[in-house]
Amino acid sequence: MTATPAPELGSLAAIAACVRTGERSARAVLATSLERVRELEGDLHCFNEVTIEAAEADADAVDRIVRSGLDPGPLAGVPVALKDNLCTVGIPTTCSSKILAGWLPPYDATVVSRLRDAGAVAIGKTNLDEFAMGSSTENSAFGPTRNPWDLGRVPGGSSGGSAAAVASGIVPLALGSDTGGSIRQPAALCGIVGVKPTYGVxxxxxxxxxxxxxxxxxxxxxxxxxxxxxLEVIAGHDPMDSTSLDRPAPSLLATLHDGVSGLRIGVVADFLSEESECGDAVVSAAEALAAAGAKVDEVRIPELLLGLPAYYVIAPAEASSNLSRYDGVRYGLRVDGPDAETMNARTRGEGFGPEVKRRIMMGTYALSAGYYDAYYGQAQKARTLVIRAFEAAYQDFDVLLTPTTPSVAFPFGSKVDDPIEMYMCDLCSIPSSLAGHPAASVPFALNPEGLPIGVQVLAPALGEAVMMRVAASLEASAPRSARGPVTP
Amino acid sequence: MARLARLALDDDEVGRYAVQLSAILEHVDAVRRLDTADVPPTAHPFPVENVLRSDIERPSLDRDSVLSQAPVAESGRFRVPRIMGEAP
Known part of the structure; x- marks a missing residue:
């Protein structure tokens, strides 16, 4: 353990304010970020690619807008890192998979355009567990990312590169994706804030x-x-996504510091096992919220424990269908064969790593004739039970509190050969994913070894504003030492 | 299962995945055994409706830029190995 507090980059609003007034150029802000990359990337491996030229061009464009007297936007000059499963025109997007190595997307993800339109400057594509399947980045085809708090430990996953880039002070902001906890779990393990919005936001x-x-x-x-x-910048309806909710982006900052007085907060007892330092942190967090005026009670929601097994049927089932597109025809790797089917199978056998293959086979099994009802059908019904249990709990509570993860960051290699052990990392984060609800992880404590512990705040669908209020209150009562950025 | 999923695996992989997938199936067995009489399935967190846009022409992705990313393209098309057996 040698991590020390890193130099503060300033808040996003502060960085943007300096750039908007011309006090500091976007190019100068970018230079600081790139200097930090040079210093730390060798140790951490946050990035699959650092896009220096594109970043410099974007920063120059922001500075030109400022000089012309116009406003580049609320994230003017803010350096950001993008998980490498977000499409970027002309910049390789690999999902940390051999099957997509070198692929150049013909279009930008909507979030990428929104960040750019707000003046942000993307500096690179961050490492992940292959196709976002994993909890440690050890499943990346390009080698793992290291945790800046302890280089011998994982940063969590799947968005481990994005989390480590923020936790080490390379960038003040990064985007990740969360399917069962892939933003919240690495945020917790890296001592930073991570937010999974309501599905469709x-x-x-x-x-x-x-x-x-x-x-x-x-x-x-x-x-x-x-x-x-x-989140205010990237949220909001998009006609290009048929599951995008047709409503404006949520307003979060306006009420962020309204406090928690009178809020009803439920501590989910089912996730507080004995002798768990992450559980202890939740108990302390609940006490802090009570002291701040919230009405705190324990609540039992045993149906949430169905989440993990249901998820490990539903997510692989959907993945097996989604990943059928990697067939060696339209993009990415092709390993030739005498006929199309052999070519498909060889391409996929060589291009996908072990965890992706496991999940594709698991999903194929769960969807196959004869097993569909027993596995996929039953898992979909378990999903209904999880949603109903949340609905009942939210009759009595405004938000719920759980640990983000069952344990702190673990050493490399300690879970990688045991898929079930790795899947357990997602125990507390999966239920709100199945329900489509928002959830946030807030760094709240350090364990005796100096490793960060996150507390998770859950809210009902579209409850982002109240969730972030509670998160802000937790942050205010947490020790400053519990959050990044740190220098390894 | 690997054949169905179009995954060419070597013998080592087949042995290893057989053991791991059995362990995973055992773990998710709680779901299989659940009493779900009268519980409807959830496929999606919110009701999804078909979304239509007005039928107005607009540019789509550029053909050449899309084909430039294909492993093999020829004459404006994706080229693949033969997909059917020899004619009898």
Missing amino acids: VSRYGLIAFASSLDQIGPFATTVADAALA
Whole structure:
């Protein structure tokens, strides 16, 4: 353990304010970020590609707008990192998979355009577990990302590169995607804030699909206010995504500091196992919220424990269907064969890594004739039970509190050979994914070894504003040392 | 299962995945055994309706830029190995 506090980059609003007034150029802000990349990337491996030239061109464009007297937007000059499953025109988008290595998307994801339109400057594409399947980035075809708090430990996953890039102070903002916890879990393990919005609040257009009924894009930042601002920018209806909710982006900053007085907060007892340091942090968080005026009670919601097994049927089932498009015909890798079917199978056998193959086979099995009702059909009904249990709990509570993860960041190699052990990382984050509800992880404590612990705030659909209010209150009562950025 | 999923695996992989997939199936067995009489399935968190746009012509992706990413393209098309057996 050698991590030390890193130099503060300033809030997103502060960076943008300096750039908008011309006090500091976007190019100068970018230079600081790139300097940090040079210093740390060798140790951390946050990025699959750092796009220096494109970033410099974007920063120059922001500076030109400022000089011409116009406003580049609320994220003017803010350097951002993008998970490498978000499509970027002309910039390789790989999903950390050999099957897509070198692929150049013909279009930008909607979130990428929205960030650029707000003045943000993308500096590169971050590492992930292949096709976002995993909880450690160890499933990346290009090698793992390391946790800036302890280089011998995983940063979490699947959005581990984005989390580590923010936690090490390379960028103040990054985007990830969350299917069963892939934003919240790495945020918790890296001591930063991670938000999974309500399903449909952020457009998935240009997000390479893993499990389409669960995938959502969301921000990583070091503070709740920064995450809230970023979410306001990327959210909102998009006609290019048929599951995008037809409503304006939520307003979060206006009520962020309204406090928690009178709010009813439920601590989900089912996720508080004995002798768990993550559970202890939730108990302390609940006490802090009570002290701030919230009405806090324990609640038992045993149906949420159905989430994990239901998810590990539904997500692989959807993945097996989504990933059938990687067939060696239209993009990416092809391994030749005498006929199309052999070519397809060889391409996929060589192009996909072990976890992706496992999930494709699991999903194919769950959807196959004879097993469909027993597995996929039953899992969909379990999903209904999880949603109903949440509905009942939200009769009595405005938000719910759980640990984000069952444990702190774990050493490399400790779970990679045991898929079930790895899947358990998602225990507390999966239920709100199945329900399509928003959830946020807030860094709240350090364990005795100095590793960060996150507390998860859950809210009903479209409850982002109240969720972020509670998150801000938690942040205010957490020790400053519990959150990044840190220097490894 | 690998054949159905179009995955060419070697013998080692087949053995390893057989063991791991059995363990995963055992883990998700809680779902299979659940009493779900009268519980409707959920395929999607919110009701999804077909979304239509007005029928107005607009540009789509450029053909050449799309084909430039294909492993093999020829005469404005994706080229693939033969998909059917020899004629009898």
